[in-house]
Amino acid sequence: MRFSANLGFLWTDLSLPDAIRAAKAAGFAAVECHWPYDTPAAEVRAALEETGLPMLGLNTSRGNPGENGLSALPGRGAKARAAVDQALDYAAATDTGAVHVMAGFAQGPEAHAAFVETLTYATARAAEAGRTILIEPLNRYDAPGYFLTTTDQATSIIAEIGAPNLKLMFDCYHVQLMEGDLSHRLEALQPQVGHIQFAGVPARGRPDVGEVNYAHVFAHIRDLGYTMPLGAEYKPGGPTEDTLGWLAPYLR
Ligand SMILES: O=C(O)[C@@H](O)C(=O)CO
Ligand SMILES: [Mg+2]
Secondary structure: OOEEEEOOOOOOOOOHHHHHHHHHHHOOOEEEOOOOOOOOHHHHHHHHHHHOOOEOEEEOOOOOOOOOEOOOOOOOHHHHHHHHHHHHHHHHHHOOOEEEOOEOEOOOHHHHHHHHHHHHHHHHHHHHOOOEEEEOOOOOOOOOOEOOOOHHHHHHHHHHHOOOOEEEEEEHHHHHHHOOOHHHHHHHHHHHEEEEEEOOOOOOOOOOOOOOOHHHHHHHHHHOOOOOOEEEOOOOOOOHHHHHHHOHHHHO
16 A cells, blocks of 8 residues: 655645655655645755655645635636636646635525536646546535535536546545544545545544544545555644554565
């Protein structure tokens, strides 16, 4: 198994380039981030080249304070497309494979239509550069009112748009809180999955603490033939190095 360090949560005490170096030193095979826009892309690219780690993904902007993405917000289409452009430009400058297009807090048919419109734009633009667009259902405890909450909703949107580069971000943490049944869902949804993330449930801490047995889940993912690095997207609650005991068996 190979793992990707999510630098939105891990090593947040370091600059993004130094966090990339720390992830390499700890044995991660890849990195991913949330919103890297305050760091010049050239600095991130240099750290990626120095370490040899790929950047797997980054997110579109959340928008104004209190917002959590713009793509499903009726009347905000121009801003949503600008966020997509910003993310794809940063991805091009850092050779990042995927962009997670964040839906935002919205409900109802108009939000659905807005989200489909933004994703249609995003997938067409991303396809020109061979990049993937990800959509991610978030749980109702952390993101109450978020538009995208279940894997059923996500796969129905993916089917409606029909773009081969539109994929599901299967975050085991969110899926466990909303739906459970991780093993069956991972198996059934494998064709639509573009990236997998994980964290301990329910505290979103290190993965070897909580109600999910990740040693079992990781073995199941391996047995399904999935070979991409899995995204460690958890809040360490202290020095990241002190939380990496779960990783050690996979580095031998
Ligand atoms: O799970 C998450 O929260 C993230 O993957 C994210 O992209 C930001 O909401
Ligand atoms: Mg996630």
